[in-house]
Amino acid sequence: xxxxxxxxxxxxxxxxxxIWFGKKNSASPIxxxxxxxxxxxxxxxxxxxxxxIPLEEVEIKPxxxxxxxxxxVEEGTIVKAGDLLATVRVVPNEQSLQSAKGRINSIQIxxxxxKTQYDRNKSLFDKGVISSKEFEAxxxxxxxxxxxxxxxxxxxxxxxxxxxGSSGANTNIRATTSGMVVEIxxxxxxxxxxxxxxxxxxxxxxxxxxxxxIFEGQVDESEVGKLIKGTNIEVxxxxxxxxxxxxxxxxxxxxxTNDGGAVQFKIKADVSLDEQYFIRAGxxxxxxxVLAKKDSVLSIKEALLQFDRKTEEPYVEVKVGDQKxxxxxxxxxxxxxxxxxxxxxxxxDDDIKIWNKVSKDDEKKGND
Numbered sequence: 001x002x003x004x005x006x007x008x009x010x011x012x013x014x015x016x017x018x019i020w021f022g023k024k025n026s027a028s029p030i031x032x033x034x035x036x037x038x039x040x041x042x043x044x045x046x047x048x049x050x051x052x053i054p055l056e057e058v059e060i061k062p063x064x065x066x067x068x069x070x071x072x073v074e075e076g077t078i079v080k081a082g083d084l085l086a087t088v089r090v091v092p093n094e095q096s097l098q099s100a101k102g103r104i105n106s107i108q109i110x111x112x113x114x115k116t117q118y119d120r121n122k123s124l125f126d127k128g129v130i131s132s133k134e135f136e137a138x139x140x141x142x143x144x145x146x147x148x149x150x151x152x153x154x155x156x157x158x159x160x161x162x163x164x165g166s167s168g169a170n171t172n173i174r175a176t177t178s179g180m181v182v183e184i185x186x187x188x189x190x191x192x193x194x195x196x197x198x199x200x201x202x203x204x205x206x207x208x209x210x211x212x213x214i215f216e217g218q219v220d221e222s223e224v225g226k227l228i229k230g231t232n233i234e235v236x237x238x239x240x241x242x243x244x245x246x247x248x249x250x251x252x253x254x255x256x257t258n259d260g261g262a263v264q265f266k267i268k269a270d271v272s273l274d275e276q277y278f279i280r281a282g283x284x285x286x287x288x289x290v291l292a293k294k295d296s297v298l299s300i301k302e303a304l305l306q307f308d309r310k311t312e313e314p315y316v317e318v319k320v321g322d323q324k325x326x327x328x329x330x331x332x333x334x335x336x337x338x339x340x341x342x343x344x345x346x347x348x349d350d351d352i353k354i355w356n357k358v359s360k361d362d363e364k365k366g367n368d
Contacts, residue, residue: 040296040339041293044291050215051283052237053282055214055270058176058206060085060205062192065192066088068192069188070188072087075182076182079207081175081177085173085174085205086204088171088192104149122138175205176207185206190202219265220264231290233288233289235271237285246272249268300340302339303354305330314329314330330342331343
């Protein structure tokens with residue numbers, strides 16, 4: 001009885017296997033769809049990332065070291081050349097101040113001595129005792145001593161107050177150009193130094209002409225050789241959606257820089273602004289540069305291409321019968337990443353196999 005049960009189970013298993021194979025063999029073969037080549041306008045573009053900045057930007061620096069006493073403008077203020085931006089309060093160096101004061105005292109002594117000699121020689125010259133040459137020499141010494149005292153007093157005032165007079169020319173920081181104040185990196189109470197041979201000096205404010213903007217970005221070395229000065233490009237700003245600004249490429253760096261292992265070249269382009277939009281300095285931007293363009297050329301979708309494993313040459317499969325295809329080598333032109341130009345290999349009447357179309361079952365698996 002046990003043997004009958006065992007053999008019966010084996011027989012049922014064999015029957016199930018045979019039924020499974022039968023269903024598998026009876027399933028219909030894969031049917032491939034086809035597409036015909038078509039005429040298309042293909043534009044090959046390069047995208048450069050960067051930002052928009054003012055063409056002219058000036059940093060205002062003080063003429064004397066001190067502490068910011070007052071800032072009279074704000075970022076965004078429109079100023080003209082000569083307008084007051086800030087004032088600086090001078091904190092004199094005690095050693096320099098005492099040295100200047102000592103120089104005044106010394107020159108005052110020299111002046112007193114020169115005046116005594118001048119008065120004596122003038123009296124003698126009026127009596128005809130000494131010659132005019134001797135009198136003129138004493139007069140010259142006296143006048144020179146007066147000038148030296150005036151200069152020493154001015155130096156003392158400059159060290160103490162920052163200026164020799166009441167105008168405060170050195171302590172008043174004024175705009176050197178017209179434009180918008182785009183940045184004020186200091187605040188009241190900040191210590192600042194003047195520009196000199198060893199230091200660029202502290203920037204009080206940055207003024208820019210916001211009516212003239214340029215795009216400054218980077219392009220990869222693989223594409224820089226295809227760029228031409230004077231090319232019209234389009235600049236899209238991250239802060240302004242659905243708007244592109246026309247620009248003209250006017251600079252391509254002769255030397256590249258290494259950025260994360262890739263060599264990048266700086267480019268610049270003059271941007272044509274739209275009065276409807278206010279463009280702020282430093283907006284991130286992308287520039288679309290047309291590298292090549294062809295109108296109404298025979299094209300196919302890049303997804304239809306296959307590549308030989310040995311030669312890596314492109315080919316397509318062309319329909320020659322009912323679900324029968326033959327391999328055709330093709331010669332390609334320009335591509336925009338979606339469509340590619342066909343120079344040789346197929347005609348407009350050929351049906352090209354869609355070899356990688358996703359099935360409904362695959363779509364369901366992907367969604368799961």
